[in-house]
Amino acid sequence: MKERLKQLGSLLRAYPAAICFLVFITGFMVLDMCWPTREFSELENTMLDQKPAFSFQALFSNEWTADYGEYVKDQIALRDSWIDLQSRSESLLLQKAEIGGILIGKDQQLFTEMFTLTRTEQRTLPNNIKAVEQFAQRHGDKVTVLIAPSASAIYPEDLPFAAPMLDEDGWLDQTFAAVEAAGGNVLDLRGAFTEHKDEYIYYRTDHHWTTYGAQLAYEEFCAQQGLTPFDAQSHTRVDVPEFLGTSYSKSRYWHAEADVLTYYPLDNEMTVFDVTVPGQRTPKSTSGLYDTAKLEVVDKYAMFLYGNNGYSEIQGDGEGSILLVKDSYGNCFAPFLTANYGKIGVVDLRNYPYGIDELIESEGYEHVLILYNFQSFKSDSYLYNINRDPIE
Amino acid sequence: MVFSTVLFLFRFLPIALLLYYLAPPKLKNTVLFVCSLVFYSWGEVKFFPIMVVLILINYIAGLGMERFDKSTAARRGFLLFAIIGSLSMLVFFKYTNFIITSINALAGLTIPTIEGVSVLPLGISFYTFQTMSYSIDVYRRGVPSEHNFIDFGAYVVMFPQLIAGPIVKYRDVAERLHIYKSRVTMDRIEEGVALFIFGLAKKVLLADTISALWHDVIGTYSGTVETAAGIGILNASTPLVWLGLIAYSFQLYFDFSGYSMMGIGMGKMLGFDFPDNFNLPYISRSITEFWRRWHITLSSWFKEYVYIPLGGNRKGLARQIFNIFVVWLLTGIWHGANWNFILWGLYYFVLLIIEKTFLLKHLKKGRVWPHIYTLFFVVIGWALFVGNEPGVGLVPLFTKLFIPSGGVSCLYFLRNYAVLLVVSGVCCTPLPLKIWNKIQPIKWVRLTVLGVLLVLSVAYIVGSTSSPFLYFNF
Numbered sequence: 001m002k003e004r005l006k007q008l009g010s011l012l013r014a015y016p017a018a019i020c021f022l023v024f025i026t027g028f029m030v031l032d033m034c035w036p037t038r039e040f041s042e043l044e045n046t047m048l049d050q051k052p053a054f055s056f057q058a059l060f061s062n063e064w065t066a067d068y069g070e071y072v073k074d075q076i077a078l079r080d081s082w083i084d085l086q087s088r089s090e091s092l093l094l095q096k097a098e099i100g101g102i103l104i105g106k107d108q109q110l111f112t113e114m115f116t117l118t119r120t121e122q123r124t125l126p127n128n129i130k131a132v133e134q135f136a137q138r139h140g141d142k143v144t145v146l147i148a149p150s151a152s153a154i155y156p157e158d159l160p161f162a163a164p165m166l167d168e169d170g171w172l173d174q175t176f177a178a179v180e181a182a183g184g185n186v187l188d189l190r191g192a193f194t195e196h197k198d199e200y201i202y203y204r205t206d207h208h209w210t211t212y213g214a215q216l217a218y219e220e221f222c223a224q225q226g227l228t229p230f231d232a233q234s235h236t237r238v239d240v241p242e243f244l245g246t247s248y249s250k251s252r253y254w255h256a257e258a259d260v261l262t263y264y265p266l267d268n269e270m271t272v273f274d275v276t277v278p279g280q281r282t283p284k285s286t287s288g289l290y291d292t293a294k295l296e297v298v299d300k301y302a303m304f305l306y307g308n309n310g311y312s313e314i315q316g317d318g319e320g321s322i323l324l325v326k327d328s329y330g331n332c333f334a335p336f337l338t339a340n341y342g343k344i345g346v347v348d349l350r351n352y353p354y355g356i357d358e359l360i361e362s363e364g365y366e367h368v369l370i371l372y373n374f375q376s377f378k379s380d381s382y383l384y385n386i387n388r389d390p391i392e
Numbered sequence: 393m394v395f396s397t398v399l400f401l402f403r404f405l406p407i408a409l410l411l412y413y414l415a416p417p418k419l420k421n422t423v424l425f426v427c428s429l430v431f432y433s434w435g436e437v438k439f440f441p442i443m444v445v446l447i448l449i450n451y452i453a454g455l456g457m458e459r460f461d462k463s464t465a466a467r468r469g470f471l472l473f474a475i476i477g478s479l480s481m482l483v484f485f486k487y488t489n490f491i492i493t494s495i496n497a498l499a500g501l502t503i504p505t506i507e508g509v510s511v512l513p514l515g516i517s518f519y520t521f522q523t524m525s526y527s528i529d530v531y532r533r534g535v536p537s538e539h540n541f542i543d544f545g546a547y548v549v550m551f552p553q554l555i556a557g558p559i560v561k562y563r564d565v566a567e568r569l570h571i572y573k574s575r576v577t578m579d580r581i582e583e584g585v586a587l588f589i590f591g592l593a594k595k596v597l598l599a600d601t602i603s604a605l606w607h608d609v610i611g612t613y614s615g616t617v618e619t620a621a622g623i624g625i626l627n628a629s630t631p632l633v634w635l636g637l638i639a640y641s642f643q644l645y646f647d648f649s650g651y652s653m654m655g656i657g658m659g660k661m662l663g664f665d666f667p668d669n670f671n672l673p674y675i676s677r678s679i680t681e682f683w684r685r686w687h688i689t690l691s692s693w694f695k696e697y698v699y700i701p702l703g704g705n706r707k708g709l710a711r712q713i714f715n716i717f718v719v720w721l722l723t724g725i726w727h728g729a730n731w732n733f734i735l736w737g738l739y740y741f742v743l744l745i746i747e748k749t750f751l752l753k754h755l756k757k758g759r760v761w762p763h764i765y766t767l768f769f770v771v772i773g774w775a776l777f778v779g780n781e782p783g784v785g786l787v788p789l790f791t792k793l794f795i796p797s798g799g800v801s802c803l804y805f806l807r808n809y810a811v812l813l814v815v816s817g818v819c820c821t822p823l824p825l826k827i828w829n830k831i832q833p834i835k836w837v838r839l840t841v842l843g844v845l846l847v848l849s850v851a852y853i854v855g856s857t858s859s860p861f862l863y864f865n866f
Binding site: 013021025028059069079093119121160252 | 608800808810846853
């Protein structure tokens with residue numbers, strides 16, 4: 001035994017790279033095979049591949065081997081640390097200004113890289129402009145279209161050096177002009193946001209606006225509609241620290257500064273509906289506006305409105321009714337509307353593919369607010385549903 | 393299976409090496425053969441029989457040539473059988489649809505293309521060349537035929553060089569293939585590990601990262617479907633397109649030479665000495681020299697099995713030029729079933745003839761300009777090479793390159809990739825090797841350098857969406 005050890009020692013001294021390499025790949029393999037598997041990577045905010053079930057059919061169609069490779073990669077031991085190391089190397093060694101599609105701006109502000117429209121977006125964006133235009137043509141003054149600008153459009157000076165961002169301003173101008181010409185109202189926030197740019201309008205680590213950003217937008221909406229805005233002073237405000245959002249998940253930027261998520265606890269009730277057939281809505285669940293369980297996870301923004309449900313109704317404290325057609329930017333915006341309306345309908349067209357004219361008519365909505373941010377407005381392939389005839 | 397994956401590094405490689413090292417000497421080739429077949433079949437299970445048939449054809453041809461040693465006709469017959477067997481597989485999988493679409497385009501026909509050959513059997517361009525080298529060498533009596541089917545199979549499908557070369561001639565490894573007992577040596581493993589890690593780092597840390605710049609320009613595609621938007625050749629300014637093309641040139645070199653290095657390194661770990669495949673091609677001072685340094689085993693294959701049998705330079709200048717033409721036409725076609733590769737091959741034919749007839753002697757006198765001249769034409773060559781990829785297109789690419797025009801500026805990209813561009817440039821020179829040779833005798837330094845590179849490479853493999861080998865479909 002002693003002889004053996006001695007032999008190994010001299011081998012290690014003579015051939016250190018060979019011995020270390022073989023021990024490393026074999027040892028790490030064993031560790032990796034014992035490592036527990038995860039369903040979900042919280043830091044990356046993504047589902048991880050699980051071990052594929054073996055079948056000869058899957059083997060001969062090459063699916064099993066491919067899936068197995070993905071599974072081994074996704075479930076690798078110390079995965080979070082490996083990714084952290086890669087991200088650090090990108091910014092510290094290679095001095096990159098962009099990591100995983102995220103631009104690292106001044107003061108740890110993370111921006112979504114948007115240099116150009118994808119081929120799909122080159123079709124989707126004009127289609128979506130057309131969709132809201134047609135909707136405004138039918139409903140006229142009843143409609144307000146709010147396309148929230150991206151953080152990069154408000155803080156261009158904080159972007160990395162010479163970042164060639166696409167012309168978001170041009171597209172917003174074009175959208176608003178089309179809606180106005182069709183007789184709808186528009187809410188262009190660029191002025192208000194630029195005026196308040198020293199304040200906390202956008203999350204640093206997430207692509208969404210902050211609750212304060214949503215509040216600014218809401219106040220603009222109230223001014224336009226002649227409403228008295230929600231009185232934040234008379235409400236309790238809860239600040240939740242340690243929020244790391246989607247931009248962080250994509251870049252895993254080592255120097256990211258966690259955000260603070262704010263919400264105003266309200267006792268208004270929200271009913272989520274099951275909609276399987278157009279025109280038939282059956283209540284599925286009733287709850288408050290906030291899923292506070294989500295405050296425990298990394299991606300805390302998911303706490304607003306319990307995510308993106310197809311159709312839900314919120315009981316408000318005011319009068320009249322409004323239908324909010326929104327993307328996830330609308331989730332932290334909707335609670336403010338409870339101050340002004342008696343009933344707030346919330347539609348997410350990604351999960352409500354039936355057209356909404358019928359809904360407006362049967363539920364008697366007096367006003368419609370279409371609220372998207374530019375990033376999803378340019379790529380959302382469900383927005384055309386807004387004009388869909390449910391009988392089709 | 394691709395080398396730069398978790399599956400290969402932390403499953404296949406340790407298991408294959410352990411089995412191979414622990415196997416009794418007589419069984420080593422069997423282990424190598426079986427492991428390599430698993431490696432080969434992993435990506436496309438249904439191509440397994442193709443490999444077996446190919447091995448059988450050449451194995452039988454070799455035995456046949458030996459058995460009918462006296463009959464030239466029989467030996468010719470077996471050689472033809474082997475070459476037609478190997479080539480027909482290559483042509484069928486790689487070129488059928490290209491030939492059909494070309495005929496359709498030329499003759500205005502609509503012959504349907506064949507389904508199911510859109511994916512090539514892994515490494516077919518490489519191993520068919522290897523089997524041909526065997527049969528031709530046996531025919532020429534340059535090497536005795538292989539009697540052991542397993543040993544021969546292990547040579548053909550050996551996993552380190554299967555995907556991307558180097559193209560190893562049978563006679564290069566025949567000797568070591570039959571040393572069973574002391575084939576594996578610690579010296580070789582030590583050297584092989586270093587080569588493997590450097591190759592891996594070249595592929596993962598340099599090729600894949602610098603390729604992001606090129607993809608920022610043209611977009612990222614899975615097949616022909618765009619998965620991430622690029623600036624677009626037409627929207628980019630001329631300097632940005634040049635920068636992108638330079639990034640692509642870096643990527644191609646690091647990718648291919650990195651893979652070859654990993655192959656050679658693993659060959660050493662298994663006890664084999666494969667020939668070198670790259671020797672700092674970007675420091676060449678002429679195109680002639682470039683092709684002595686780039687993909688050396690392919691050039692030497694064509695030289696030995698095409699150029700010299702055609703007469704080489706022994707039958708007058710006109711015949712020599714024709715022979716060179718044939719070699720470069722074939723080199724172009726070998727790289728891919730498309731007109732742009734043929735164009736690329738002929739482009740080098742023209743350049744090499746120009747150098748041969750008068751330019752070479754001037755190049756030898758110059759100091760700086762021959763480097764600039766060579767790099768310029770090599771990069772333009774890569775533009776031809778990449779011209780048929782989705783998002784590129786030869787006409788827009790060359791228009792942008794040579795007719796200065798505005799568009800998205802290159803400044804952001806210069807800044808974002810500054811460190812990588814500098815490191816890539818340095819890694820194309822002899823400097824890193826010089827430094828390595830200085831420091832590697834100090835054991836802890838050697839160990840630290842290799843360890844850091846390996847750990848960083850694994851981090852990049854885990855962290856990035858995997859990008860396959862550029863020469864994968866060759």
